[in-house]
Amino acid sequence: MTTDTTTGPPPSDPVAAGGPRKSLRGHPWLTLLSVAIGVMMVALDGTIVAIANPAIQQDLGASLADVQWITNAYLLALAVALITAGKLGDRFGHRQTFIIGIVGFAAASGAIGLSTSVPLVIAFRVVQGLFGALLMPAALGLLRASFPAEKLNAAIGIWGAVIGASTAAGPIVGGLLVEHVSWQSVFFINVPVGIAALALGLVILLDHRAEHAPRSFDILGIVLLSAAMFSLVWALIKANEWQWGSGKTIAFLAASVVCFVLFVLWERKAKEPLLPLEMFRSVPLSAGTALMVLMAFGFMGGLFFVTFYLQNVHGMSPVDSGLHLLPLTAMMIVASPLAGAVITKIGPRVPLVVAMLLTAVAMFGMSTLDAESGTAVTSLWFALLGLGLAPVMVGATEVIVGNAPLEHAGVAGGLQQAAMQVGGSLGTAVLGAVMAARVDSDLPTRWAEAKLPPMDDKTESAVKGAAEVGMAPPPPKGTPEQVVEAMRSVVHGSFISGMGLALTCAGVIAVVAAGIALFTKRGAGEAGPSVHV
Template sequence: MTSPAAPARRVPEAVHRRRWAILGVLMLSLLIVVLDNSILNVAIKTISTPAPTGLGATQSELEWAINSYTLVFAGLLFSAGLLGDRLGRKKVLIGGLVVFGVGSALAAFSGSPAELIAFRAVMGLGAAFVMPATLAVLMNVFEREEQPKAIGIWAGGVGLAIAIGPITGGLLLDHFWWGSVFLVNVPIVALAVGLMLWLVPDSRDPSPGRIDPVGVVLSVTGLVLLVYGIIKGGQLADFTDVTVLSTIGAGLAVLAAFVWAEKRSDHPSIDISYFRDKVFSAAIAAIALVFFALMGVTFFAVFYTQSVRGYSPLETGLLMLPLAVAQLVFAPRARLLVDRFGNKATTTAGLVVLAATLAAFAALDADTPIWILEVVFFLMGAGMAHVMTPVSVVIMQALPREKAGSASALSNTFRQVGGALGIAVLGSVLSTAYRNGIEDDLGALPPGARHSAGESIEATLAVADRLGARGEALAGRANDAFLHAMHVTALWGAAVAALCAIVVAVFLPGRDRTPEGTEGDKELVSAGD
């Protein structure tokens, strides 16, 4: 007779025995999605180079190449999570991987920036079905007491992808054409699908929600209009332009309509009631604001290392290695600090470190010793690791296990939206500050060429190359203008991270609340059994 005090196992024994192998497969699937973005970070300078080396993409086109993926990803994440809950997470995960692989192959052979933007959107469609399913499966193959450890290892996989991505991208760009950074995804997808079919069990929500097509259309439309307006403002260096203001205003209006519709829907994409919990809201805000700051700063860091400092893509990948190593090392161990000091102290400290490292970019110059940049990257990775792991645990354990897909989708939706807005806003700050700094040096050029040459440092350097000896002075001015723009943008990113630290310090639970919440959760699980 089973003792009533013995905890009932919720995970089948056969699945429990292979749970760590399943986690490895889930991390491989996650690796593909994160790897793609980290590889692209190294490749954006090459893609901005005129054909045949690249596609000659402008800075705004580069922002859209990143954001077309991100916006589709973010806009469909919640519906993808619901489909996984309804149809089975394994089926949805495999389908998403296949679509991602097809999109990667198409992106590799893009003939223009417009094609690349479109095929990146296809990749975002596939990734939207991969990301929430990995965490949802994880929550269903690990018992509750092991979930924080498993999530920590899962988060460490992000650090591994960030480490592998830039180096892999650099190696590929040293030996092959720019499209190889996308084509490399295809064999990884094939391996992941094979292992998925062999090892991973299927799971679903016994009471799945209904798909909310109105919510999906409103959220994607609102975000695209908002991001388009912000990027257009940076491209024109004029945020008072009628087109810019009207587009941003329309985007905000559509997003307001989305919130209104979700409150009144009986099957919303996002259950607004979740955000009545201040702890849950603070954790979601932390994820969004962290990625706002980080993605925006990473966007200009590649141009700093390659355009200003003259490093190759491979060398840039190696320079970014400390960022990835720190995440890989600290993410699985962050839970130990949470156990000792609590969520609030750990996460706030991580955000303060992140804000300080972002501000440190404002002190970098063309001849700053490179070891200083390495220290900044390492501390940045350490700060991120001590934010992402505790915040992910708070979010995933805030909802019942059967709603794991929804919790994962919410987390990743706001992560991607934060990243997209970070690239749009901070990219536009960078573009505006750069144009204001270089425009006086472009006065001798025709009006059309003057506008395009002032959009980014790569465009200016391309003009300088065509001028021969006369272009040396222009190249020097381009470097100076970019460094000033980078300093301004870095301080904006640091301010956002500092704001996030304040939000977390006020609303996230401290050490005393965690055991009580955990015990309450366990009692609810037992009662539900």
């Protein structure tokens, strides 16, 4: 096998012209199938594990802090390593890094299922995050190199549909596995999926090398960026626990700023920088990155509260709450490929602006939900949210990856994923703080108006903590049913008030994002390389 490193297919190339290919290797649509299975494994894992946490806590005797680490260790490893992993793909080839990512992710998943202690679970979750970081940018790099510019949006549309479906299916699949098999099965399921993705990858994927692919590593850049990302994401994860004004939070945020500044200064003079700053001279690429951060801010931050609303206010099981989110999932599955087709035809600017405005309307609509809202109302807003998010997932991804030079496709893919991780962490932290502030101010007033017995400071703190997730704390034995119902009503009312304010903020962010979308445009049209087997 040989690989041609030219940056555009010649007119006589039958593949570029849509003609038949003599070999399966390198076929664009089969490449999409291969990377979609691998990406599905990672996307599913992002939400399926949350359902398993209570069972892990009981089986392994984990504390609440341990359970939080099971999630945070994965997110930290993923966020810190994404851009570096993309650079590895640019240097060594996206096929190699994708296959290594699949093998490592599946193996780490199996090791978690075999673990008998919390420290082992956390350690292998870090390993899982590192290999997941290898896999995700490589998938986008392979799509960028395999599809000509005029078909890239359609491919990313299907890619986005797979991510949306997998992410939303996590709670349903996780609930069924935990309920009928075991929490270990949530991780074991990645092994056969990984084997299928590996088999397809070995047969189908073709290694593409751009003509000007990097040949060396920016070690200092890797260290500085990793330290900056770790400090930022860690501060966001711990902010609500430490408080935003605490010395610890400020110290980590300050360390992040210092490391980012040093990183930028170093990248300006590095011979082969980790993240070429000239990429950001492209206004569309910069706008696409900002758009991805803001989209993830509103979506992940807002959805965080919606799951508590369904489970703790409406009393749904994890499986039932996942089923109630199906309108969002279904709309993303349907709308993502359609969005790709529309963006291919008219460009990303108008679809992205309209999509973010629809997302804003959905967020504002969800902010009006209360304890009596029925399935029809919630389904309407969830479906509208899916309709708004799908074009952004597709369009912003194409804007970032499509406007990057081909030799930096992996870095661009890592940048896109890192933007989502940072945006999601930022949204959860900031909107969580908004929620907590509203509950802190609202709950005592509602408690007094309901003429409930006064609380001491310790009890009030516990009730506020429970109200922030919509869960009424268990009342003392012998408490009259009328008082129990009044307490539940106060807690749910305070939670809904906080959720409404948080979702309103998410809606405002979506409006700002619509303004940023005005600066996006499609890539310059550099097609993937010509490939010969």
